[in-house]
Amino acid sequence: MCVRIGELSQETGVSVRALRYYEEEGLIRPARSANGYREFGDGAVEAVRQIRGMIESGLPTRIIREILPYLDGPAALMPEVPCAYMLGEVARQRDLLDQRIRSLTGNRDALDVYLRAARSAAVTADTAA
Incomplete structure (x- = not known):
């Protein structure tokens, strides 16, 4: 289609x-x-x-x-001799992605902490009312 x-x-x-x-x-x-x-x-x-x-x-x-x-x-599609520049550039981009992943994971974890605290406060407020 x-x-x-x-x-x-x-x-x-x-x-x-x-x-x-x-x-x-x-x-x-x-x-x-x-x-x-x-x-x-x-x-x-x-x-x-x-x-x-x-x-x-x-x-x-x-x-x-x-x-x-x-x-x-399949891996057989890989070029026989990749250009050294390209290998270095792909490795650099992979490292940048790793840094972004660590940052995103930290941000997600901070959101989780916030949500847990906010939900706990909401439950406490509901039971006190």
């Missing part, structure tokens, strides 16, 4: 403009119908969600473009 860009936008919550940008960056590659409309295949929704998640994680599109083909495929 093929979907057009507007339908893909609705399914993923990613704007049409962003989808066109993903295409310009080589992150997605739609087919074209006889009338020139973009047509996206079955895996497009999941691919766009995955791309969006990586972008939201802070990964630059140049890194996403390099690693995207290998995320769901």
Whole structure:
């Protein structure tokens, strides 16, 4: 089943403009119908969600473009001799993600502490009334 860009936008919550940008960056590659409309295949929704998640994680599109083909495929797809720069850049991005994960985990834990305290105060206020 093929979907057009507007339908893909609705399914993923990613704007049409962003989808066109993903295409310009080589992150997605739609087919074209006889009338020139973009047509996206079955895996497009999941691919766009995955791309969006990586972008939201802070990964630059140049890194996403390099690693995207290998995320769901066998390790045999890996290039025989990856460029040293790319290896270093991917490792640097992984370290940045680790830092973000630690920060997000700390923020989540702080929210949990707040919620526990607020709920406890609410229960205490309800029983006192």
